[in-house]
Each structure stands twice: as structure tokens, then as C-alpha cells.
Amino acid sequence: MNEAFQKDCLEILAEKVKRGEITRRRFAQLAAMLVAGAPLALRATHASAQAKQLVFVNWGGDAVTAYDKAYGQPFEKETGIPVKQDGSGPTEGAITAQFKSGAPSWDIVDADPFSAITLGKQGMIEEIDYQVVDKNKMRPGFGWDYAASSYFYSYVIAYDSEKYGDQAPTGMADFFDVKKFPGKRALYKWGSAMWEAALLADGVEPEKLYPLDLKRAHDKIAAFKDNVIAYWGGGSESQSLLLDGEASMAIIWSTRGSLIEQDSGGRIKFIWDQGLLSPGAMAVIKGNPGGRDTAMKFIASAQDPARQIVMFDMLGQGPANPAADALVPEDKKRFNPVDPANASKQIALDMEWYSEHYGPALDEYTKIISA
Helix, strand or coil, X not given: XXXXXXXXXXXXXXXXXHHCCCCHHHHHHHHHHHXXXXXXXXXXXXXXXXXXXXXXXXXXXXXXXXXXXXXXXXXXXXXXXXXXXXXXXXXXXXXXXXXXXXXXXXXXXXXXXXXXXXXXXXXXXXXXXXXXXXXXXXXXXXXXXXXEEEEEEEEEEEXXXXXXXXXXXXXXXXXXXXXXXXXXXEEECCCCCHHHHHHHHCCCCHHHCCCCCHHHHHHHHHXXXXXXXXXXXXXXXXXXXXXXXXXXXXXEEHHHHHHHHHHCCCCEEEEEEEEEEEEEEEEEECCCCCCHHHHHHHHHHCCCHHHHHHHHHHHCCEECCHHHHHHCCHHHHHHCCCCHHHHCCCEECCHHHHHHHHHHHHHHHHHHHHC
């Protein structure tokens, strides 16, 4: 699910540059601030560098620039070790191929935590060294054996406020209630968070969601099919469905929230209530050429709050380090999925469950929505 989300982040970044919301000067100022705030423990002379370089693999496009400015350049100034950005896309299959080659060329990957957990249990991913990476700079519960959380986004309900007036939806039960809230809906094509949404709508308490009752979720989704105009695969598609009036409500990525509000003149709004919070993470391929220890130092350096704010500014990703929340401008806090006021209304996706069940669950979901 990370691949589709990251591609959408690139579209958002390009849109912000196009609108003039992000300038080259602002970008340079943020990068300079990051280097100035580098933690002393990570600083080293060029002579002490142990690795020739690290290769960080992300999803390409403008993300290459964003990750380089936020994380790559500051790390090189601290350690003397250059970080090459590879935008070829760290899919689970590509990571597996790298490992099985016997001589991987990648070091660190921007991965779904559940993919890293799955591959880690198969011996393809290094365990995170929490003597170097600081769990105190993570939100509780979002540091796994084989993945370190690096950002957050959410699946949230967006709706046409003109259609519903003062009566806004308050959760997933309202999303699935077409009598109370008439109109077509749009759901995510790749399953993630749709099972949880269906179960919440069906009356399951948030604290009792996991392990997911997939039969119950799929029955709910199947019975709702006539009300779904589209199953979107990318963020721009979900946005168009709402802007064009084809869907009156959709479950969208929170990173689309500010754009869709602007583009609709405030007509399309979204809520955090019963949003489904999803983490992104960094992971290290076992046998990576730059060395495990150096890769762990890179992940630790990326925990710097100011660096994570660059990624929030550029891509709309919520910071993994709670200390970064205070650095988010007041007028942007409502778009931060992990701001305390927003996070308290949401439920986090269980990455351990996804690591064990996502593949078969997606197969069944795809059969239902394609029938």
C-alpha cells in the first residue's frame, strides 16, 4: 500500500511547487536549519567515515529531492558519508530480489512496516538497533523489530458540505449510512483500512478491531457495493471524484486534505473522527553495502524533529517524532494526522496483523469489488 501512497505524495509536492506554496528559498532555509540542528552524537569528521556511501531507496520523482534535502545532505555534513537517493521504488518484490542477489546495492528503504516485518522474519531485513535509533523519539508502539517509523498519514472521511449542510458525518457508521447521508461513495482499491472502516460501521468497538473479522468486513463491503461509484487507486483520483460531484463522500488519504479544501473553495471537508492512522518506516536490507551500523546512524539522524518538519511541509506526512508536533505552524496543525488533537480521534492500523494477513485479505477484497 506504501507504493500508491508515496506516488501520491509526489503529486502533492509537485502541486505545492506549482501553486507557489513551496519555494526554492524556503526549501534552502529549511535545509540549512536542519544541518544547524544536527545532534552532536551523530557529527563526525570526514576522515572517520566508515562507508563510501549509503543508498536510500524511495518512490522517485520529487521525493528524491525532498529526502535528499531533509535527510541526505544533513547526514553527509555530519558524517562525511554521501547518501545517494534511488527513486526506483522499494516494493516488497524488489527488496526480496536485492537480498537474494547476494550482493544488494541498496542500504535503506522507505517501506511499509508490515512488509519489513514480513521480510525480516524471513531473514532479509536487519533488526533495528535501538541502542542507536532512539525509541524515545518515536510514538509509543511504532518501533518494530525490523522497521523504525518515519512518518504517518491517515485514511479519513471527506464529504461534500454543500450536500449535507450543517449535518457532518461523525464516523464510519455515517459513511456507510446512505439513508442519513444520501449519495455515492468512493473506497480505496487496495484494501488497507477499508476492512477497519467496514467493521467500525458495523458496530465493532475500536479497541476490539483486531484480529480483524474479515468475513464480517467483507460481508459489509459486499452489501454496500451498489453505493460505491469507484474504488480509487491514487490520491488525485479520490480528489477528482469529490470535486466533480461523482462521490458525496470518500475515504481519502489525509495528505490530500488541504489540497481538496483549497480546490473546492472549502466545499469538500474532512474529519479525523475514526480516521485510520497508518505509519511509514525505514528499514535496512541485510548485507547492505554501506554497513548495518552506518545505516542505523542514518535512521537515527532522520529522527531529528526539524528534518521531519521538512517532510511535513513538502509531502504532508505527519512526523514520527512527537517533539516535531510543536514545530508545526498553528494554521497547519489541523492537517497533521499525529497532532494530539487529531490522533486522539483515530485508530492505528495494526502492522503485525497486516504482516500476517494482508496478501490473502487483499485477494478476497479484490474479488468482491471486482465481481
